[in-house]
Amino acid sequence: MAVSVAVSVALAGCNLLPASGPYSVEVTNPATQDTDGLSYKLVPLTAQVVSVLSTMDSQGLIGTFRNDRRPVPDIKIGVGDIVGVSIFEASSGGLFIPAEAASRAGNFVDIPTQTVDVNGNISVPYAGQVRAAGLQPAQVEKEIVERLRNRAIEPQAVVSVKSQRSNSVTVIGEVSAPVRFPLTPTGERVLDAVSRGGATSSKGYDLFVTLQRGGREATISFNRLVREPANNVYLQPEDTIYIFSRPRTFLAFGATGKQGQFNFDNDAISLSEAVAKASGLVDAQADPQSAFLFRIENRTTLERMGVDVSNLPEKRIATIYQVNFREPTGYLLSTKVPMRDKDVLYIGNAGSVELTKFLNLVLLGALTVESMTNTNANLYGVN
Incomplete structure (x- = not known):
């Protein structure tokens, strides 16, 4: 009877065994890489893969806005x-200066300030509607003088922007005072906008700055923005700066000393540091060859690694990186792999652990059958 139970358990397969996640063979077997319609790529961690991953997080703001490196924005009049x-x-008795102007100071007249209308025009007496939006003040001055040349005495014009509303930058988010401020010809940078909004109480490594411009955006941590001046790019008209705080975390499961969610608590941490935060691999349980990092990777990133993704149409592909911590190079390579927010770290069990679980289950079944047999014998007097 006991043998029959053992055979039944063996035929039932490993699914009867308790586990905290998939078996290593299920992750690495290509036949299982289309589970529930979600395909993924298994990528062993090699020097080539690490060389790509180690540079992916270095783009920052300058990487996204590399073509917008004008040192000072070209400030123009706007609606x-x-x-x-x-x-x-040049003299009195002209179109604007009366003959008796000698009794007044100066030989000029100020046109009342006005708002550039929705059509981009301003109104100038005797010159009519003059285009102003999209032009620099000097260009508008030239147009006014041209229109008055045959009517006024050697006219000259000075156009000044009293209040700039179109060439502004907006600062919002977790700041003490959301603000919209105009750019000046001297040029303002991202950190200038952050200071306009006011400091927050968040730690620098949990504080992020997003720059939105013309349908594009990029996000960088505040500490990195301060540490890398190249990312402190010049602002352009209509930029939006969004400031927010968010602790970055990763998840650890399987044969790690601790399981759960862990904060980075730093600007960046490597894969090896993440493993250490999870208290490393459990010596009596873990298979050091079966350390896996789960994340959604950009298609172009995988292509740079030489991974064949021709059979997958998605731009972002589910990816599992496999690390071999049994080899010394596994530890060296993992120090150069930066973790990303919401990464999942999973350490598979060693084969001996699964065997022990199976044998314990068989033994439990055999003891249960033996106990039932003895109970029946006592009840019915069977020797």
Whole structure:
């Protein structure tokens, strides 16, 4: 009877055995890499793979906005700006300066300040509607003078922006004072916008700055923004700066000393540091050849590694990186792999652990059958 139970358990397969995750063979077997319609790529951690991964997080703001490296934005008049126009004439008795002007100071007249209308125009007496939006003040001055040349006495014009509303940057998010401020010809950078919004109480490695511009955006940690001046790029009109705090975390499962969710508590941590945060591999349980890092990877990143993704149409592909901690190089390579927010670390069990579980289950079944046999014998008097 006991033998029959043992055989039944063996035929039932490993699914009867308790486990904290998939068996290593299920992860590495290509036949299982299309589970529930979700295909994934298994990528062994090699020097080539690490060389790609170690540079992926170094793009920052300068990587996304590499073509927008103008040191100072070209500030132009825009719709909604308030401008002032002053017109000068060479002598009195002209179009704007009366003959008795000798009794007043100066030979100019100030046109009342006005807002650039929705059509991008301002109104100048005797010159009509003058285009201003999209032009620099000097260009508008030239157009006004051209229109008044045959009517005023050697006219000159000065156009000044009294209040700039179109060439502004917005700062929002977890700041003490959300603000929208105009850019100046001297040029403002991202950290200038952060200081305008006011400091927060969040730790620098949990604070992030997102720059949105023309349908593109990039995010960088505050500490890295301060540490790498190249990422402190110049702002452009209509930029939006979003500041927020979010502790970055990773998950650890399987044969690790501790399981659960762990905070980075730093600007960046490596795969080896993540394993250490989870208290390493359990010596009596873990298979050091079966350490896996789960994440969603960009298709272009996998292509740079030489991974064949021709059979997958997605731009972002489920990826499992396999690390062999039985080899010394596994530890060396893992020190150069930066963890990403919400990564999943899984350490598989050694084969001997699964065998022990199976034998214990068989032994439990045999003891149960033996106990039932003895009970029946006592009840019915069977020797």
